[in-house]
Amino acid sequence: MLCPEVWDFKAPQHCFTIEQGQIQPSNSPSIIKTHYFNHSVSVVLPETIDVPEEIQSSLVDDKDYYRIHDLYTHELVNKEFIEAFVKKGELSLLAVDRKIDCHDTLAIIPAGHLILSLTRSTYQTLGLEGKPTYFDRKFPSRYVVTLDLKKECFTPGKKNYERVRNCLQENLKIPFDVVVAWDPPEEKLCPSSVAAWFNNRGYEVSLCRQNFIHRSRYSVDVPVVDDSCDHEMVFEWLGVFSIDGNLTSSKDTDSSGYEFPSPLVRANQVQYLECTGFFTRRMISKIYSAIKEYIKLNKDSPWCSMDVQGFSDSPISWGFKEHNFYTDGDNSYTFILRPDGKFITRKSLSSNNKPRIFQ
Structure with a gap:
């Protein structure tokens, strides 16, 4: 000691x-x-x-915004989801009830990047390339993986896409509770469409208000x-x-x-x-x-x-x-x-x- x-x-x-x-x-x-x-x-x-x-x-x-319960990360690279909500309008998604210094967590920013902040053990089993945490690069206890969901080459059938989806689906089996809000590109589109998409995928969705x-x-x-x-x-x-x-x-x-x-x-x-x-x-x-x-x-x-x-x-x-x-x-x-x-x-x-x- x-x-x-x-x-x-x-x-x-x-x-x-x-x-x-x-x-x-x-x-x-x-x-x-x-x-x-x-x-x-x-x-x-x-x-x-x-x-x-x-x-x-x-x-x-x-x-209004929505809470998606027990969401698996591979759903966030679903091509239908990316085309409907990530590439159109602005999507903001954040894992909640997670401690950034000791838990795995994730977010999607309006620019279309999926950010995974992972403990060392989770990162070592994930199989995707990331970088050590800025706060401890000499003996890192965390790693950050950033995926650009809007890249044209990030599409089903492409080698990189299939590898990412497989790694998330097979190696990152942690369910996350997330909050999500979608600002659509046109007023005629309903912000609740993103909640309906997750609901149709079988997830429990809760409406939240400020x-x-x-x-x-x-x-x-x-x-x-x-x-x-x-x-x-x-x-x-x-x-x-x-x-x-x-x-x-x-x-x-x-x-x-x-x-x-x-x-x-x-x-x-x-x-x-x-x-x-x-x-x-x-x-x-x-x-x-x-x-x-x-x-x-x-x-x-x-x-x-x-x-x-x-x-x-x-x-x-x-x-x-x-x-x-x-x-x-x-x-x-x-x-x-x-x-x-x-x-x-x-x-x-x-x-x-x-x-x-x-x-």
């Missing part, structure tokens, strides 16, 4: 990037486009008496957000407010020792909305667009914010960046939009950091 003094495990570092800029009238920001697995969205609206219907509907309308919370708070001291403010303290305030909606003190610190940002301004009424479940990037884009339109038309509002939290156990966080819960688990971002047309974002990269071990 190693002596405890030999190894020094450093606490994980929090890593955030902050960006400022001008709100663009069209197109979703890249921060939304590259974050695929969104678990919760919260919105803060200072100086707002009634929540605009456009914002509330963007959070709750047409946000959990919605709405709080109104009165006489709240909110931070002044301008070019010279302490952005870190403003984002910290948002995090505290989301937990403690009764945060109203304008003193430097409250009884818990929390230090308030300065300066503050009194807001007569603040609305807080939160939805938790499974959101695709298209869903998030619609929420962002509704908030952007609101702040543009409401000059009396000092600012508004949107915070998005990712799944702590997804195989990836941003784009193809591998995700690790041990270092932090946080893969989130926050927008603050101002009526002068400017924005501030904070993006968490904590889960992409390697753990630091010193001898």
